[in-house]
Amino acid sequence: MDPTLSNSIIYGCIYALMCVGLTLTYMTTKVPNFAHANFVVFAIFSGATAFIFGGFSSPYMTVPVAALAGAVVATLLYLLVLNPLTKKGANIVVLMIATLAAGIVFDAAVAAIFISYIGKTYAKFLSDKGYYLFNLNQLPDFRAFGEPGILFVAPAAMILVTIGIVLLLRTRFGIAMRAAIENPNLARILGINVERVYLISWFIAGLLAGIGGGLFSIQSPSPPSTSSNIIVDIFSGVVLGGIGSIYGGIIGGFIVGFSETYGIRLLTVFADNTWGYQVGSQLTAFQKGIPLAIMIITLLVIPQGLTSLNWRKILRLK
Amino acid sequence: MAFDLGTLAFAVSALTLPGEMFCFFLVVSLTVNLEFGYAGVPNFGKVLFVSIGAFLAGSMAYRLMVYLLHLKGDIFGSQFAFIPQIDNKLAADPVLAVELFLFMILVAAGAGAFFGFLASYPAIRLREDYLGMLLLAAGEFFLIFSLSYDPFLGGPLGMNAPAPIFYIGTIVGQPDLVVLGVLVACAVVIYIYAERVGRSPLGRTLRALRDNEVAAEAVGKDVVALRRNVLIVSSAIAAIAGVMWISFQPLMTPGTTSAATFNRLTDTFIPFVIVILGGAANNRGVLLGTFVYLLIYNAFSQGVTFMGPSVENALALVGIDNIKLMLIGALLIGILLRRPQGLIPEKPTLTMSRAKLKDLADAASAETKKAEEQTKPSS
Numbered sequence: 001m002d003p004t005l006s007n008s009i010i011y012g013c014i015y016a017l018m019c020v021g022l023t024l025t026y027m028t029t030k031v032p033n034f035a036h037a038n039f040v041v042f043a044i045f046s047g048a049t050a051f052i053f054g055g056f057s058s059p060y061m062t063v064p065v066a067a068l069a070g071a072v073v074a075t076l077l078y079l080l081v082l083n084p085l086t087k088k089g090a091n092i093v094v095l096m097i098a099t100l101a102a103g104i105v106f107d108a109a110v111a112a113i114f115i116s117y118i119g120k121t122y123a124k125f126l127s128d129k130g131y132y133l134f135n136l137n138q139l140p141d142f143r144a145f146g147e148p149g150i151l152f153v154a155p156a157a158m159i160l161v162t163i164g165i166v167l168l169l170r171t172r173f174g175i176a177m178r179a180a181i182e183n184p185n186l187a188r189i190l191g192i193n194v195e196r197v198y199l200i201s202w203f204i205a206g207l208l209a210g211i212g213g214g215l216f217s218i219q220s221p222s223p224p225s226t227s228s229n230i231i232v233d234i235f236s237g238v239v240l241g242g243i244g245s246i247y248g249g250i251i252g253g254f255i256v257g258f259s260e261t262y263g264i265r266l267l268t269v270f271a272d273n274t275w276g277y278q279v280g281s282q283l284t285a286f287q288k289g290i291p292l293a294i295m296i297i298t299l300l301v302i303p304q305g306l307t308s309l310n311w312r313k314i315l316r317l318k
Numbered sequence: 319m320a321f322d323l324g325t326l327a328f329a330v331s332a333l334t335l336p337g338e339m340f341c342f343f344l345v346v347s348l349t350v351n352l353e354f355g356y357a358g359v360p361n362f363g364k365v366l367f368v369s370i371g372a373f374l375a376g377s378m379a380y381r382l383m384v385y386l387l388h389l390k391g392d393i394f395g396s397q398f399a400f401i402p403q404i405d406n407k408l409a410a411d412p413v414l415a416v417e418l419f420l421f422m423i424l425v426a427a428g429a430g431a432f433f434g435f436l437a438s439y440p441a442i443r444l445r446e447d448y449l450g451m452l453l454l455a456a457g458e459f460f461l462i463f464s465l466s467y468d469p470f471l472g473g474p475l476g477m478n479a480p481a482p483i484f485y486i487g488t489i490v491g492q493p494d495l496v497v498l499g500v501l502v503a504c505a506v507v508i509y510i511y512a513e514r515v516g517r518s519p520l521g522r523t524l525r526a527l528r529d530n531e532v533a534a535e536a537v538g539k540d541v542v543a544l545r546r547n548v549l550i551v552s553s554a555i556a557a558i559a560g561v562m563w564i565s566f567q568p569l570m571t572p573g574t575t576s577a578a579t580f581n582r583l584t585d586t587f588i589p590f591v592i593v594i595l596g597g598a599a600n601n602r603g604v605l606l607g608t609f610v611y612l613l614i615y616n617a618f619s620q621g622v623t624f625m626g627p628s629v630e631n632a633l634a635l636v637g638i639d640n641i642k643l644m645l646i647g648a649l650l651i652g653i654l655l656r657r658p659q660g661l662i663p664e665k666p667t668l669t670m671s672r673a674k675l676k677d678l679a680d681a682a683s684a685e686t687k688k689a690e691e692q693t694k695p696s697s
Contacts, residue, residue, distance in 0.1 A: 032447035034362070034454065081651055090654065093360045096450050097590055098654055100362070104587055105647035112640035120635055228458050228574035228582065235451040285467035288459045295455060299440060299448060 004265040006151045010219050012258035013154035017161060017212035018230065019237035019253030021074075021205030026243050027181050028201040031082055031095045035103035036209060037231040041224060042106050043070035043210035044217045045114040048136050052129055053122075059139035059218050060153060066214035067207045074206025077102050078199060103227070110224055136222045150218050157211060162250055169246075177201065229288070233257060236291035240298045242305015251306055260290045334494045336612060338566045341498075341505035344608045345559040346585065347592040348512045348601065349552035354590070355598035355664075356521055357548045358528030359441050363453030364556060365585035366460050370433055371426035371557025372564045372580065373464055373471060373572070376479030379422050383407070383480050386414075394472035401478050408485035415482040419500075422482070422561050430557025431550045438546040457582060464572035476571035476579070479564040501562050508555055513601045522667050524548065525599060576639075583643070591650045597660025606661055614649075618642055 022036045047066030051059055081098050090098075119126065119134045126134065142149040168174045179187040180197045188194050216222060216230070233256050241252025264287045272280035302309060346368060353359045361367075383404045384393055391399070408415045440452055464471050471477045487496030515521050527534040527541055535541050560580070564570060567579065576583050588611070596607025622630055622638060633641060653660070670678075 032450065034450070081655075084655055088655070088658075090658070093354070093358075093446050093450075094654055094658065096360060096362070096447065097594065098651055100587060100590070101647040101650040101654075104583060105644050105651075108640045108643035108647065112636040112644070116637040116640060117635055223575075225574045229462065232455045232458050232462075235455045239448065239451065282467060282469065285463050285465075287466075288462050292455055292459045295452060296440075299444060299452065303444070303448070 001147060001151070004262060006147060007219075008258045008261040008265075010150055010154045010215075011261045012254040012256075013158040014212050014215050014219060015230070015233050015237055015257030016158050016250045016253035017208050017215070018234050019241065019256075020161065020165070020246060020249035021208040021212075022234060022238050023241060023243055023249030024201050024208075024246055025074075025205045026238070027246065028177065029078070029082065029086070029198050030092070031086075031099065032092065033205075034096060034099040034231075035077060035106060036205070037227040037234055038103040038106035038110075039070045039073050039206050039209040040213040040216065040230060041222070041227045042073050042110055043067065043206075043213035044136070044222045044226065045110050045134070045224075047210075047214045048131075048134075048139065048217055048222075049114060049118060051139060052126065052131055059141060060149075060214075062139070062217075063211055063214035066217075067210035070208075070210025070213060071203050071206035073106060074202045074209065075199065078202040082202075083195075083198075107224065107227060115224060136217060138221055139218045141218050150215060154215050154219070157215060158250065158254070161208060161211070162247070165246055173197075173200070232288045233260060233291045236295040236298075239295050240306060242302075242307040244304060245307040248305050248307040255306075256291050256294055259294065260287060263290045331494060334498050335566070336616065337498050338501050338562075340608055340612055341501040342559055342563050343588065343592060343612065344505050344605065345508050345562065346556055347589040347596075347604045347608055348508060349556045349559070350589040351593045351598065351601065351604050352512060352515065352552045352555075353548055355593055355600065356516065356524040356528065357545060358446075358524075359545060359549065360446055360450050361437070361441075361453055361549070361552075362450040362586060363437070363455075363457035364589055365580055365582050366437075366453065366457035367430050367433060367553040367556040368560040368563070368585045369457075369460060369464070369572075369580035370560070371430050372479070372560030373570060374429045375422040375426040375557075375561050376564050376568075376570050377471060377477060378425050379418055379480050379482075380404070380477060382421070383418070394468070394477070397472070397478060404480050405485060408480060408482055409488050412486050412489055415486045418480060419482040419486075419565075422479075423558055426557040426561045427554040430554040430560075433557075434550040434553025435546065437553065438549040441549055442542050442545050454582070454586075457586065458574065461572060461574050461578070461581065465574070465578075471570060471572050474571070474573065476569055479568045479570055481565060481568045483565050484568075497566050501565065504558070504562055508558075509601065509605070516599075516601050525667070528599075576643075588646075591646060594650060594653055594658075594660055597662040597664060599664040600660070600662050603660055603662035603664075610661070611646075615642065615646075618645070 018036070018040060021039075022033055025031060025033055043066040046069030047062035050056070050065040051062040054061075056062060077099070081102055082095060085095060085098055115134045130137075144152060169178065176187065176192045177197050177200075179190070179192055180194045184194050187197075213222075216226070234253070237253035237256040238249055239252070240256060241248025241250070264284060267286070268280045268283045270280075271283050298305065346364065349367075350361065350364060353361045381393065384400060387400075387403055387407055389396075389400050389403065393400070408418070437453060437456075441449055444452065465474060481497075483497050483500045484493045487493030490496055523534070523539055524544065527539060527544060531541055563579070570579050572578060572580075574581060592607040592611050593604055594607075595610060596605070597603030619638065619642075622633055
């Protein structure tokens with residue numbers, strides 16, 4: 001398979017996993033979470049530490065560790081910061097600033113615990129293993145049918161998560177969750193424990209961010225500044241999908257991840273052929289411009305996102 | 319000897335860097351206060367405007383100097399050969415240096431105003447959360463772009479901006495003092511401007527707009543124009559703050575890590591910490607907040623050194639800067655939970671007392687009576 005196409009699919013699936021969690025917490029607790037990318041980075045480093053020190057044979061065994069780390073961090077953020085703030089009647093801007101602050105704390109925690117403490121204490125062990133100063137290159141992947149294993153695992157994970165969400169929304173808990181999204185006060189009157197629904201939705205969001213992070217560290221080198229890189233894609237995917245539906249995150253994330261990787265390839269090939277290699281090689285600098293452009297266009301044309309459109313009507317017209 | 323010039327010079331040199339940092343953070347925080355405190359627009363892409371100002375002004379000034387001196391060669395490859403020649407020229411020609419500084423300020427203000435105008439388009443139309451996401455993503459895009467697009471700033475190694483004020487200072491013999499003086503002058507002018515805006519009817523209108531947009535619109539305030547103008551003005555000032563920063567730290571290294579010259583942490587997050595710590599919609603609060611923030615920041619390092627090598631080594635293992643960041647983040651969350659109004663709370667706009675209103679009304683009616691009496695005889 002064309003490596004650009006396979007990379008685009010992989011990134012699409014990974015970003016879909018990252019976006020769906022943000023959409024979920026946004027729908028339930030109405031908090032625009034600016035720390036979501038930092039959950040991912042925390043999960044990446046937790047998973048990688050488990051891989052390097054645990055002596056796992058396959059990097060995929062780190063994905064559960066990463067998922068758990070993401071879930072713990074997300075739950076802590078909700079319990080310690082967001083829940084008390086919401087109870088005090090904080091407005092949306094205050095919640096945004098609080099998540100921004102939490103993101104800074106998580107990034108500093110990654111730098112302190114993993115890069116500084118473990119990196120310095122086990123410096124020799126790490127450099128022997130090829131991860132000098134926690135320089136995380138792609139974790140070694142298996143190969144199947146001449147393709148990297150992640151090409152099969154990432155779509156499988158995305159499909160499993162989608163099926164999982166479909167099933168979850170049909171359980172008793174899913175109905176309670178939908179009720180809590182629709183009208184929290186009415187749900188409370190009907191005896192639904194809204195607090196528990198919120199807590200579990202943050203747990204799931206962190207879990208999915210962690211799975212996305214674990215797969216990301218197999219696909220791409222992940223320095224601590226990864227959070228700055230992926231936050232553009234995550235926000236773009238969430239806006240594109242729309243916050244009216246949980247599936248919006250999956251659709252938006254996939255489209256953004258795919259078009260970023262594939263679009264920059266098309267652009268550089270076009271520039272190479274038209275203006276020469278000198279120009280083409282410089283164009284990769286615009287890579288994050290693609291998700292940004294998608295975000296701006298979405299906000300201008302369909303501010304409520306793709307899932308807000310009446311697709312049946314549009315398709316029937318054609 | 320009562321007045322020791324050497325001691326004074328030492329004291330000044332010890333206070334130069336904190337003083338310059340104070341001016342920079344004060345100005346950026348004032349713009350955050352104008353947008354977020356007064357007008358209620360959360361600009362989470364502050365780093366975008368600060369870095370656009372600095373990067374554009376710095377790189378254009380450098381290219382201009384290369385052009386003026388007819389230097390031949392690759393502007394990034396032969397940077398280290400060009401810089402001494404530019405410095406010598408600036409030191410020899412103070413008029414050119416002053417002109418170059420004014421040029422940098424103008425470029426930054428123009429670029430900041432233009433991008434503020436662009437940002438005002440979504441700011442008028444979007445909800446706070448979408449606006450925050452968009453501006454934050456735009457800021458990160460610009461930082462990643464300036465890091466990876468080599469023809470702009472020369473890539474990861476960065477570029478040295480010319481330092482005109484510093485070389486004006488070499489003529490006097492006290493370059494650091496002159497740089498500090500110019501920065502303090504900039505900060506004072508901008509503070510007075512912000513204070514005048516805050517106290518004016520415009521400031522009260524902005525607060526009314528923040529508290530209840532529909533009500534402000536109903537009494538005839540042009541919400542769209544007000545928001546747009548606030549963003550244009552504060553973005554231009556933020557861009558000037560970028561020029562202030564490269565006046566004392568001329569090396570511009572782009573990037574998204576906290577080691578880069580401008581990043582989300584120092585240029586978006588810290589100003590928000592300062593504004594919330596000091597008290598939003600309150601310029602004196604910003605002044606106090608900047609002071610307290612820098613005090614905590616510097617006192618922490620001093621305190622660790624004071625506690626002796628054992629503590630210092632233990633903390634160095636996890637990184638003192640990381641601990642500092644975690645404490646600052648926790649401090650902000652703590653303020654939001656415990657004292658959301660900040661150190662100096664916003665003062666409500668008081669209406670005039672009944673007695674004073676009565677006096678005013680009496681004076682006005684007396685005046686009309688007088689005017690009527692004056693016009694009577696003629697008619």
